[in-house]
Amino acid sequence: MQTSAELKNLLARIDRRSYPAYKETRGAYRFPKYILSIDHVQGDPFAAPSRLHIRVEGRTAAFPPSLWGQPCRRIALQDELTRQFGRQAARISFQAKGSGHSGLVAVSRCGQEVLERTACRIDPESGEVLLRLEVGFPAAGRTINARELEKILFDLLPRCVEASLLYPNLDAGRLQAVADLAEDQQYIRRMLPKLGLCAFVADGSILPRESGVSGRPMKGAVVFRSPDELAVTLELPHKGKITGMGIREGVTLIVGGGYHGKSTLLKALEMGVYNHIAGDGREYVITDETAVKIRAEDGRSIRRTDISMFINDLPNGRDTAAFTSEDASGSTSQAAGVAESMEAGASLLLMDEDTSATNFMIRDELMQRVIRREMEPITPFIQRVRELYEAFGISTVIVAGSSGAYFHVADSIIQMDRYLPRDITAFAKKEAAAFPLSAEALPPAGFPHVSRRPKPSPAFREGERIKLKTLGRDGISVGRETVDLRYVEQLADSEQAAALGCCLVYAQQRLLDGKKDLRQVAAELEEILEGEGLSALCGDRGGVPFLARPRKQEIFACFNRYRGLQP
Numbered sequence: 013m014q015t016s017a018e019l020k021n022l023l024a025r026i027d028r029r030s031y032p033a034y035k036e037t038r039g040a041y042r043f044p045k046y047i048l049s050i051d052h053v054q055g056d057p058f059a060a061p062s063r064l065h066i067r068v069e070g071r072t073a074a075f076p077p078s079l080w081g082q083p084c085r086r087i088a089l090q091d092e093l094t095r096q097f098g099r100q101a102a103r104i105s106f107q108a109k110g111s112g113h114s115g116l117v118a119v120s121r122c123g124q125e126v127l128e129r130t131a132c133r134i135d136p137e138s139g140e141v142l143l144r145l146e147v148g149f150p151a152a153g154r155t156i157n158a159r160e161l162e163k164i165l166f167d168l169l170p171r172c173v174e175a176s177l178l179y180p181n182l183d184a185g186r187l188q189a190v191a192d193l194a195e196d197q198q199y200i201r202r203m204l205p206k207l208g209l210c211a212f213v214a215d216g217s218i219l220p221r222e223s224g225v226s227g228r229p230m231k232g233a234v235v236f237r238s239p240d241e242l243a244v245t246l247e248l249p250h251k252g253k254i255t256g257m258g259i260r261e262g263v264t265l266i267v268g269g270g271y272h273g274k275s276t277l278l279k280a281l282e283m284g285v286y287n288h289i290a291g292d293g294r295e296y297v298i299t300d301e302t303a304v305k306i307r308a309e310d311g312r313s314i315r316r317t318d319i320s321m322f323i324n325d326l327p328n329g330r331d332t333a334a335f336t337s338e339d340a341s342g343s344t345s346q347a348a349g350v351a352e353s354m355e356a357g358a359s360l361l362l363m364d365e366d367t368s369a370t371n372f373m374i375r376d377e378l379m380q381r382v383i384r385r386e387m388e389p390i391t392p393f394i395q396r397v398r399e400l401y402e403a404f405g406i407s408t409v410i411v412a413g414s415s416g417a418y419f420h421v422a423d424s425i426i427q428m429d430r431y432l433p434r435d436i437t438a439f440a441k442k443e444a445a446a447f448p449l450s451a452e453a454l455p456p457a458g459f460p461h462v463s464r465r466p467k468p469s470p471a472f473r474e475g476e477r478i479k480l481k482t483l484g485r486d487g488i489s490v491g492r493e494t495v496d497l498r499y500v501e502q503l504a505d506s507e508q509a510a511a512l513g514c515c516l517v518y519a520q521q522r523l524l525d526g527k528k529d530l531r532q533v534a535a536e537l538e539e540i541l542e543g544e545g546l547s548a549l550c551g552d553r554g555g556v557p558f559l560a561r562p563r564k565q566e567i568f569a570c571f572n573r574y575r576g577l578q579p
Contacts, residue, residue, distance in 0.1 A: 016043045020162060027158035031056050034149050034156055045072050046173055048165065051555030057112030057151035063555030064147055066173060070139030074179040079191045080134045088194035088287070090132040092187060095122050096176035097132070097143055104168040108160035113148030117164065117172075120558045124227040124294075125286040125504040126194065128561040130546045141177055144556060192250035193295060197287045199249055200298040207258065210360045210407045211281050211299040212244065214256035218293025219273070219280045220431070229293035234273075234431035241435040242424070254296060257433060262401050262423035264409045267440075273431035274411045278364055281409060282502050285563065300407075303360035304353040304565050307367040308342035309499045315572065316579040318460035321396060322347040322372065325389050333461055338575070342369030343390055348572075350393075351460040354406065355531060356568035361400070363393075364411040374417050395454055397421055404459065419444035464579035465529050471576070472520035480513045482506055488513040493576045500569045507560035512570040514549035514559060519571075530579075534567050 019041045026033040032055070040049040045068065052063040080086040101117045108115035120131035133142045147169075150160035174181055200212055213219075215237050220230040238244075238257035245255045259281075266274050284299030316334045323332045323344060337344060346369050353361060365373065374392050398421050400406040412418055419425060425440040426433045471491055472478060481489040484506045487497045490513055497509055515537050523533050540548050547556045562570075571577060 013040045013042055013047070016041050016048075016166070019048075020166065023158040023162050023165075026156055029156050031149075031151055031154045031156055034062075034161075043170065045170075045178070048169075054113070054149060056154055057110065057114055057148065059113075061113050061116050061118070061146035061148045063144065063557075065142055065144045065555070066169075066177070068141040068143075068173070068177050070135065070141075073139060073141045073177060075134070075139055075141070075187075076179070077139065079187055080136070080139060082195065082198075083136075084194045084198040084287075085191040086134050086136060087128045088126055088190050089187065090129065090134055091122060091126045091289075092190045093134075093141065093143065093177060094120055094129060094132045096182070097145070097172060098122070100172040100176050101145065104164075104172060107168060108150050108164045110148075110150035110157050110160055111153055112151060114150035114157070115160065115164070116146065116148035117168065118146045119143070120507060120560070123505055124288050124292045125283065126289060127286065127505060127508070128546070129507060130556050130559045133545060133547075143177060144558065146558075189290065193290055194287055196248040196251050197295070197298060200246060200296065201301060203246060204298065204300060207244065208261050209244070209258045210261050210264075210303070211259040211284060211409070212246075212256050212296070213238070213259070213277070213280065213284075214254055214296030217256070217280070217295075217297055219276050219297070221276075221279075227292075229291075233293075237432055239426075239433055239435040241437075242426070242433070256296060259409065259426075260424055261405075261407045263397055263407065263418075263421055264424045264426065265418050265422040265440075266409065266411045266426050266428060267413065267436075268428035270413065273428040274413060275364055275366065276431070277426075277428060277433070278362060278409065278411045282362055283504065285502060286504055300360040301563070302356075302358045302565060303362055303502075304349075304356065304358040305362045305501045306346060306349040306353065307364070307499055307501070308369040308372070309340065309345040309349070310342050312340050312345050312348075312496065312499070313338055313573055313575045314340050314344065314348045315577045316464050317348045317351055317572070319344060319347040319351055321351065321457040321460065322391050322393070323389055324391070327389075334463070343372040345369075346372045346393075350400075352568060352572050353565065354404065354460055356534070356565045358565060359406055361406060361408045363408065365413060365415070366411070374415055376415075376417070391454065394418060394421060396457060399457060403456065416440075416444060416447070417449060420449050463529070465526055466524050466533070466571075467526040467578045468520050468524040469576055469578060472517065476521075478517045478521075480510070480517065482510040482513065485509055488516075488570075490516055490574070490576075493574065495570055495574050497570065497573065500566060500573075503562070503566060505560045507558050508562040508566065510557060511546055511549065511559040511562050512566060514546075515562070515567055516570060516574060518549045530568065530571060533571075534564055537567055538564055 035053045047067040049065050054062045098119045105117045106115040150157040217236040218229040220233040222228040242257045244258035280297045281299045282305045284297040288294045314337045318333045319335045320332045374394050419440045425437045427436045485503045488495050546559045
């Protein structure tokens with residue numbers, strides 16, 4: 013390891029040379045209060061910025077163990093430090109001048125969700141803080157401007173570290189509140205199954221968002237208030253007593269007129285699998301962490317998936333116990349989504365009538381009379397939803413606005429009335445009695461048969477660099493294949509999509525052998541993420557990119573949508 017003085021001398025020596033000479037700066041340098049490592053140097057001022065990381069020893073950072081001793085508190089603190097450093101970086105970015113990306117200083121841009129990221133990691137043993145960042149090394153044209161880089165590394169960056177990574181310089185009360193909120197959220201999550209709930213929405217929550225492209229809460233929105241019949245009171249470790257609506261395990265139907273908040277509530281439940289920052293409005297909207305949003309995905313890829321619970325006896329004789337399609341229909345894609353979610357360990361399914369295939373969800377009585385059962389290969393979801401809960405313990409929350417058939421199979425029926433929920437279960441059941449469903453006897457469905465043991469693709473040799481590109485939250489490009497993630501609606505951040513790409517490459521190069529099934533592969537990936545962290549997926553070649561941890565359910569979703577999968 014070299015000293016900061018040696019780095020300053022090096023910068024003076026390479027000043028005004030051609031830009032590639034910046035690569036001589038790679039290495040670690042000791043500054044008074046931290047170690048600065050330059051991991052990857054960009055090839056020219058217009059290329060992706062250089063990657064650096066800062067390491068602050070635990071005794072220097074001085075964060076008390078009470079803030080990072082528990083995993084949930086540590087992740088929340090890491091998230092807060094990333095945000096703090098990001099605010100400081102925004103103030104100094106581009107103060108150093110030059111061509112291309114010269115002077116850029118950036119870290120991960122965090123949204124409303126609290127995610128585990130490579131951007132900041134606190135060692136659970138020592139309290140050491142590691143923060144990753146990007147810096148655009150300054151240039152004049154394509155010539156090194158070392159004086160401007162010296163300004164960044166020796167003036168601007170130390171001020172950022174002082175203001176955001178050293179506990180004595182931070183607002184201790186704010187950090188305590190961040191960690192306490194995370195512990196309260198984790199407490200609610202643990203209590204859900206004990207109370208027979210699959211979700212909880214606190215009174216006072218703000219569910220509507222500012223806009224379709226913003227995760228921030230809407231100003232002047234209606235404040236959520238639980239109906240008395242569904243009210244649940246909890247005693248949180250830090251906040252104390254809190255009351256809200258408990259959504260019970262089983263089948264829950266959310267109904268109401270258009271624009272009254274049905275889909276808004278469902279969207280809050282979708283994202284309730286993550287913790288949210290204070291001020292988001294959904295801090296205490298907590299959903300079963302295995303919940304999966306299911307929707308129709310016309311055109312998606314399906315590989316050897318057992319959809320026989322819902323689809324059988326296809327006219328072309330195709331095997332629905334190991335169904336494969338390069339261009340799935342809405343109904344087959346939704347059937348595959350349910351089967352894949354069961355394989356991924358989901359205990360809760362979330363569906364919205366608006367994004368579902370009608371023929372997958374229901375067949376009304378008139379259609380059943382005209383098109384006889386033996387002529388229809390689809391068993392609609394309404395005929396399996398109770399079985400999913402009673403036989404497999406999988407609850408379902410469904411938003412419906414046009415069909416009342418689900419009144420018959422629902423355990424709880426919630427009406428959204430001007431963004432406020434009402435429990436109308438008794439009333440809806442009474443009205444439904446006048447419209448009986450015609451019962452069709454069905455053989456019981458077994459758990460989807462899992463036999464997919466993918467082989468590695470020859471294109472993924474271990475040690476070979478595979479080109480990865482993230483397409484926002486919409487997908488990833490892996491080699492020559494694009495994985496479409498547009499309808500994996502619980503991805504909260506593009507960095508999660510990037511991590512899924514790394515998972516896919518890591519599994520192809522090291523885990524897939526034709527013997528392990530997808531559940532075993534996903535379990536091994538989870539073990540690596542839990543024990544070694546996200547950076548273990550990509551190694552240190554060229555510096556660790558900005559990644560955010562996806563759930564196991566999204567890992568499954570990515571593999572299932574990868575057209576190059578060879579099960």
